[in-house]
Amino acid sequence: MLTTLIRRELLDNLxxxxxxxxxxxxxxxxxxxTTVLIKDYERRLASYDTAIKKHRQEMLEQTTYSxxxxxxxxxxxxxxxFNVGLDKRLGNTLGVNHFFVPTLWDxxxxxxxxxxxxxxxxxxxxxxFQGILSLLALVFAYDTIxxxxxxGTLRLVLxxxxxxxxxxxxxxxxxxxxxxxxxxxxxxxxxxxxxxxxSVFLSADDFLRIGGVVFTSFVYLSLFYLIGMLISAATHRxxxxxxxxxxxxxxxxxxxxxxxxxxxxxxxxxxTQISTYNRIKQIWEEFERDRLQYLANDPVPGEKWxxxxxxxxxxxxxxxxxPSALRYHDITGFHYKTLEAESEPQVPxxxxxxxxxxxQVTNTAERMWLVRKPALDALYTQPAKMEQxxxxxxxxxxxxxxxxxxxxxxxxxxQDFFTAIQRYxxxxxxxxxxxxxxxxxxxxxxxxxxxxxxxxxxxxxxxxDIGINAKRAFPDLCLLLMINLVLxxxxxxxxxxxxx
Amino acid sequence: MILxxxxxxxxxxxxxxxxxxxxLLLLALMLTNAIGHLxxxxxxxxxxxxxxxxxxxxxxxxxxxxxxxxxxxxxxxLYKKPSPLxxxxxxGEHLMPNIIEGGSPYVYSTGIIGVWQLKYxxxxxxxxxxxxDITKVDWAFIIAYVLSLIAxxxxxxxxxxxxxxxxxxxxLANAVPRHTILIGKFLGAxxxxxxxxxxxxxxxxxxxxxxxxxxxxxxxxGRLGIICFIALLYTCxxxxxxxLVSARVQRSAVSxxxxxxxxxxxxxxxxxxxxxxxxxxxxxxxxxxxWARYSQRQEEIWDKxxxxxxxxxxxxxxxxxxxxxxxEKAEMIExxxxxxxxxxxxxxxxxxxxxxxxxxxxxxxxxxxFAGTGFERHSQFVENVERxxxxxxxxxxxxxxxxxxxxxxxxxxxxxxxxxxSPAAVPKFEDTLSLSKDFNTAxxxxxxxxxxVIVLLSGAYLAFVRVEV
Numbered sequence: 003m004l005t006t007l008i009r010r011e012l013l014d015n016l017x018x019x020x021x022x023x024x025x026x027x028x029x030x031x032x033x034x035x036t037t038v039l040i041k042d043y044e045r046r047l048a049s050y051d052t053a054i055k056k057h058r059q060e061m062l063e064q065t066t067y068s069x070x071x072x073x074x075x076x077x078x079x080x081x082x083x084f085n086v087g088l089d090k091r092l093g094n095t096l097g098v099n100h101f102f103v104p105t106l107w108d109x110x111x112x113x114x115x116x117x118x119x120x121x122x123x124x125x126x127x128x129x130x131f132q133g134i135l136s137l138l139a140l141v142f143a144y145d146t147i148x149x150x151x152x153x154g155t156l157r158l159v160l161x162x163x164x165x166x167x168x169x170x171x172x173x174x175x176x177x178x179x180x181x182x183x184x185x186x187x188x189x190x191x192x193x194x195x196x197x198x199x200x201s202v203f204l205s206a207d208d209f210l211r212i213g214g215v216v217f218t219s220f221v222y223l224s225l226f227y228l229i230g231m232l233i234s235a236a237t238h239r240x241x242x243x244x245x246x247x248x249x250x251x252x253x254x255x256x257x258x259x260x261x262x263x264x265x266x267x268x269x270x271x272x273x274t275q276i277s278t279y280n281r282i283k284q285i286w287e288e289f290e291r292d293r294l295q296y297l298a299n300d301p302v303p304g305e306k307w308x309x310x311x312x313x314x315x316x317x318x319x320x321x322x323x324x325p326s327a328l329r330y331h332d333i334t335g336f337h338y339k340t341l342e343a344e345s346e347p348q349v350p351x352x353x354x355x356x357x358x359x360x361x362q363v364t365n366t367a368e369r370m371w372l373v374r375k376p377a378l379d380a381l382y383t384q385p386a387k388m389e390q391x392x393x394x395x396x397x398x399x400x401x402x403x404x405x406x407x408x409x410x411x412x413x414x415x416x417q418d419f420f421t422a423i424q425r426y427x428x429x430x431x432x433x434x435x436x437x438x439x440x441x442x443x444x445x446x447x448x449x450x451x452x453x454x455x456x457x458x459x460x461x462x463x464x465x466x467d468i469g470i471n472a473k474r475a476f477p478d479l480c481l482l483l484m485i486n487l488v489l490x491x492x493x494x495x496x497x498x499x500x501x502x
Numbered sequence: 503m504i505l506x507x508x509x510x511x512x513x514x515x516x517x518x519x520x521x522x523x524x525x526l527l528l529l530a531l532m533l534t535n536a537i538g539h540l541x542x543x544x545x546x547x548x549x550x551x552x553x554x555x556x557x558x559x560x561x562x563x564x565x566x567x568x569x570x571x572x573x574x575x576x577x578x579x580l581y582k583k584p585s586p587l588x589x590x591x592x593x594g595e596h597l598m599p600n601i602i603e604g605g606s607p608y609v610y611s612t613g614i615i616g617v618w619q620l621k622y623x624x625x626x627x628x629x630x631x632x633x634x635d636i637t638k639v640d641w642a643f644i645i646a647y648v649l650s651l652i653a654x655x656x657x658x659x660x661x662x663x664x665x666x667x668x669x670x671x672x673x674l675a676n677a678v679p680r681h682t683i684l685i686g687k688f689l690g691a692x693x694x695x696x697x698x699x700x701x702x703x704x705x706x707x708x709x710x711x712x713x714x715x716x717x718x719x720x721x722x723x724g725r726l727g728i729i730c731f732i733a734l735l736y737t738c739x740x741x742x743x744x745x746l747v748s749a750r751v752q753r754s755a756v757s758x759x760x761x762x763x764x765x766x767x768x769x770x771x772x773x774x775x776x777x778x779x780x781x782x783x784x785x786x787x788x789x790x791x792x793w794a795r796y797s798q799r800q801e802e803i804w805d806k807x808x809x810x811x812x813x814x815x816x817x818x819x820x821x822x823x824x825x826x827x828x829x830e831k832a833e834m835i836e837x838x839x840x841x842x843x844x845x846x847x848x849x850x851x852x853x854x855x856x857x858x859x860x861x862x863x864x865x866x867x868x869x870x871x872f873a874g875t876g877f878e879r880h881s882q883f884v885e886n887v888e889r890x891x892x893x894x895x896x897x898x899x900x901x902x903x904x905x906x907x908x909x910x911x912x913x914x915x916x917x918x919x920x921x922x923x924s925p926a927a928v929p930k931f932e933d934t935l936s937l938s939k940d941f942n943t944a945x946x947x948x949x950x951x952x953x954x955v956i957v958l959l960s961g962a963y964l965a966f967v968r969v970e971v
Contacts, residue, residue, distance in 0.1 A: 019756050019759070020755070020756065020759040023759055023760065023763055024759075024763075027763045027766075027767065031767065031771055034775055035771070035774075035775050038774075038775040038778045038779060041778070041782065042778060056790070088632060091627075091629075091635075092629055092632070093629045106632070107629075107630050109629065110629065111627070111629065115788070116781070116786040116788075116846045116849050116850070117624050117625035117627060117846070118625055118846050118847070118849070118850045118877075119777075119781050119849070119850065119853070120594075120597055120625060120627055121594040121597060121625075121850065121877060122773065122774065122777035122778070122781075122853065122857075123635075123637075123773065123774050124774060124778075125771065125774035125775065130771065133766060133770055133771075134766055134771075137762055137766060141758070141759055141762065145755070240755075241659075241663075242519055244755075244758065245518075245519050245520045245523065245655065246519070246523075248651070248655055249520070249523045249527065252527065252648065252651055253527065256647055256648065256651070257527065257530075257531060257648065260636070260637045260638075260639050260643065261530070261531060261534050261639050263634070263636045264534050264535070264538045264636070264638060264639040265534045265537065265538070267541070268633075326630060327630065382630055382631065382632055383632065385633060386631070386632040386633035386634070389633040389634055390633070390634055393634055399634075402634075413632050416632075
C-alpha cells in the first residue's frame with residue numbers, strides 16, 4: 003500500500019512544471035558558480051605558488067641566522083569550493099621567529115590580489131544550496147496536505163484502509179525523492195567538473211568529506227520540507243500555506259541571520275585588550291632590564307648592544323608592537339657579510355651575549371604566550387563562537403556550521419594549520435638550541451651561501467583526517483536531525499487529529 | 503474606474519495575511535536598523551571629531567614653527583567624514599579606509615628629511631575577526647532583498663488567481679478596458695506594499711531623528727526623499743515583473759515558482775559570480791609589483807642625486823639640487839601610490855558596472871551614492887583630498903613668494919622664508935559631499951532602473967492584452 007501511495011505522489015510531483023524548472027535552474031546556477039569557483043581557486047593557488055617561491059628566494063638570500071626569514075604560506079583548501087568559510091578571508095602567510103609564538107592573528111595576506119575586490123560578496127556551493135534548496139523544499143511542500151484537503155482527494159484517500167501515518171510517510175518520502183534528484187544531479191555535475199579540472203586534486207578522504215556535505219544538505223533539505231509540511235498540515239487553504247511558507251523562508255534564510263548579528267553585539271570587554279597588552283609590555287620591559295643588567299655586568303666596557311661591531315653590512319634593533327594582535331617584541335638583526343679586523347676581538351663577547359639573549363628571548367616569548375593565549379581567545383575566538391551560536395537558532399546557521407566543519411574551512415580547521423605552525427616554531431627553536439645557533443658566529447656574520455637553509459626543520463601540514471571533521475560536524479548534524487524528528491512528530495500529531 | 507479597481511485590490515490586500523506579516527517583518531527590520539545606527543553612529547562621529555582635532559592641532563603647531571615645517575610635514579592625516587545616512591546603505595564602509603595621509607616625509611638620516619606626499623592606505627580587511635560574515639541590516643538590504651520579495655508575493659497571483667476563480671471574466675464582461683484593470687491592480691499592489699514600508703521607514707526615521715546623537719540637516723532629508731523615491735521605483739520593478747509573469751501563466755502556483763526562481767537568480771546569486779567574472783577581465787597592479795617599481799625608481803633617483811644628499815653646502819646650486827631630490831622622490835612615491843590606487847579603482851569600477859545586470863545591485867549602488875557611503879563616495883573623498891593637496895602646495899609657494907628675502911627653494915630649510923605663518927591662514931581640509939555630483943554619478947543607474955520598470959510594465963500590458971480569459 004505504501005509503495006502505491008509513494009508512486010502516486012512521486013508521479014504527481016515529477017510531472018509538474020515546478021520540478022522541471024527547479025532542476026533546470028539549479029543545474030544552471032551550479033554549473034555557472036562552479037566554473038567561477040574553480041577559476042577563483044586556481045587564482046588563489048597560483049598566488050600561493052608565487053608566494054612560496056618568493057619567500058624561499060628571500061630566505062636563501064639571507065646570510066645570517068639572526069636575519070632568517072622563515073615564512074609559512076597557507077595553501078587554499080580545494081573543498082572551499084563547497085563552503086569557503088574562513089579559508090579565503092583570513093591571513094595566509096605567517097613569519098616564524100623565535101621571539102613570538104605564531105598565531106592565526108599574526109598572519110597576513112600575501113599581496114597579489116586587489117584588496118578592493120573584497121567589497122564583492124564571495125559565494126560558494128553551500129550558499130546556493132542553502133538558499134535555493136530550502137526554497138524549493140517549501141515550494142514542493144506547501145500544498146502536500148492543504149492542497150489535497152482543498153480538492154477533497156485527501157478524503158478519498160482516507161476512505162481506503164490506509165493509516166494516516168502511512169499517507170504522511172508516503173508524502174514525505176516522495177517529496178524528498180523529488181528534491182534529491184536535482185541535488186544529486188548538481189553534486190554529480192560538480193564532481194565531474196572538479197575531477198576534470200587540472201588544478202583541483204581531491205584525495206579519497208576529500209570525497210568522503212564531500213559525502214558528508216551531501217548528507218548534511220540532505221538533512222537540511224528534509225528539515226525545510228518538513229517545515230513546509232507542517233505549515234500545510236496546520237492551514238486549511240493553500241494560499242495561506244504558501245504565504246506562510248514564503249515568509250518563514252524569508253525570515254529564516256534572509257532576515258534572521260543578518261538581523262540577529264546587527265541586533266546583538268558580542269564585543270568583548272574593551273579593557274581586556276588594554277590590560278593584557280600592558281602586561282605583555284611589562285614582560286618585555288623586564289626582559290629589557292635583564293638585558294641591560296647583563297650588558298652592565300659583562301667585562302666589556304660600554305653598554306652598546308652591537309658591541310661597536312664594524313663590517314660590511316648593517317644591523318638593526320627595534321621594538322615592534324601590534325596592540326590589536328597583543329604582540330610586543332624586540333628584534334635584533336645582523337646582516338654582516340664580513341667583519342673588520344679590529345672588530346674580531348669583540349666576537350666572543352657578542353657570542354656570549356647572544357647565548358644569553360637567545361634563551362632569554364625565547365623564554366620571554368613563552369611567557370608572553372601564556373598571557374596572550376587566553377586573551378586572544380577572549381578577544382576574538384569567544385565572540386566568534388557566540389555569533390556562530392546565535393546564528394544556529396536558524397537551520398541555515400546549523401547547516402553552514404556543519405558543512406564548514408566537513409570541509410575543514412571552519413575556525414577549528416584553520417586553527418589546525420596554525421597549531422602545526424606553532425609546532426614547527428618549537429621545532430625550529432629546539433634546532434637552534436641543539437645546534438647552538440644563537441651563540442654561533444653565523445648568528446651575526448656570514449658570507450653568501452654559508453648557511454645551508456635546507457638543514458632547518460621543514461614545515462609540513464596535512465589536513466585533519468575525516469574522523470575529526472566528522473566529530474566536529476556531529477553536534478550540528480545531530481541538532482538538524484533532531485529538529486527533523488521533532489517536526490515529523492508534530493506534523494503527525496496535527497495530521498492525525500485534524501478533520502478532513 | 504481605475505480608482506474603483508485600485509480600492510478593491512487595496513481592501514483585498516489589507517485584510518490578507520501577507521499584509522500583516524509584511525508589516526511585522528519590515529517593522530522588525532527597520533527597528534533593528536535604527537537601534538544599530540544609534541548605537542554605532544555617535545561613536546563614529548566622536549572618533550572622527552577627535553581625529554580631526556588632533557590632526558588640526560598638529561598642523562597649527564607646524565605653522566607656528568615655520569613655513570619650512572609646513573612644506574616638509576604636509577597637512578597631516580585627512581579623514582573621511584562619516585555620512586549621517588550611514589543607516590541607508592553601509593556599502594562596505596567597514597572595509598574602506600577612512601583616512602589619507604598627507605605627510606610621512608622620507609627620513610634619510612637624522613636632520614635630512616624629505617618632503618611630504620600623499621599616502622593612500624590599503625583596504626582595511628580585518629584579518630583578525632574570525633566570526634561569521636555579517637551583512638549589515640541597512641535600508642539597502644531591506645529594500646533590495648526583503649521588499650522585492652514582498653512585492654513579488656503581492657503580485658504573483660494578481661491576474662492568474664482572478665482567472666482561476668473566474669472573477670477576471672466577470673470583470674471584463676463590464677465595459678472596462680483591460681489596461682484599466684492592469685493599472686488598477688498595479689496601483690493597488692503598489693499602495694499596499696508602500697503602506698507597511700512607509701510605516702516602518704517613518705518609525706525608523708523618528709527614532710533616528712529624535713535622538714540628539716544623529717543630526718540630519720535639510721540636505722540629508724532631501725537625500726532621504728530621493729532614496730524613498732528610488733525604493734518605490736525598485737518596488738515598481740518587481741510589481742511589474744510579478745504582473746507580467748502572472749498574466750502569462752495559467753496557474754498562480756506556477757507563476758510563483760517562476761518568479762521565485764527569477765528573483766533568486768537575479769537578486770541573490772548573480773552579483774557574486776558576476777563580479778568575480780568581471781574582475782577576471784581586467785587586472786590591477788599588485789602590491790608586489792608596486793614594490794618592485796618602487797625600488798627600481800628609488801635607485802634611479804638615488805643614483806642621480808646621491809652626491810647632494812649629505813652635502814652641507816648652502817649655496818643656491820646645492821639647495822636647488824636638494825630640492826629637486828626631495829620633491830622628485832616625494833612625487834615619485836605619490837605618483838606610484840596614485841597609479842596603484844587608480845588601477846585598483848578601475849578594476850573595481852569595471853566589475854561594478856557589469857554587476858548592474860542585477861537590479862538588487864543597481865539599487866545598492868543608487869542608495870550608496872545618495873547615502874554618501876561606499877565606493878563612489880570613496881573616490882570622491884580621494885578627489886577632495888587631491889584637490890586640497892594642490893591647494894596646500896600652492897599656499898606654501900604663495901607665502902614663500904611674498905617674502906622677497908627668501909630664495910624660494912621649497913622643501914629645504916635654508917631656501918625658504920623665515921617669516922612666521924599664522925595658523926589660521928593655512929587652508930584646512932573639509933571633506934564635503936555634493937548632492938549634484940552624487941546625482942551625476944547616479945544618473946545612469948537611475949535611468950537604467952526607470953528603463954527596466956517601463957519595459958516590464960509595457961511587457962505586462964502586452965501580455966495582459968493578448969491573454970485569453
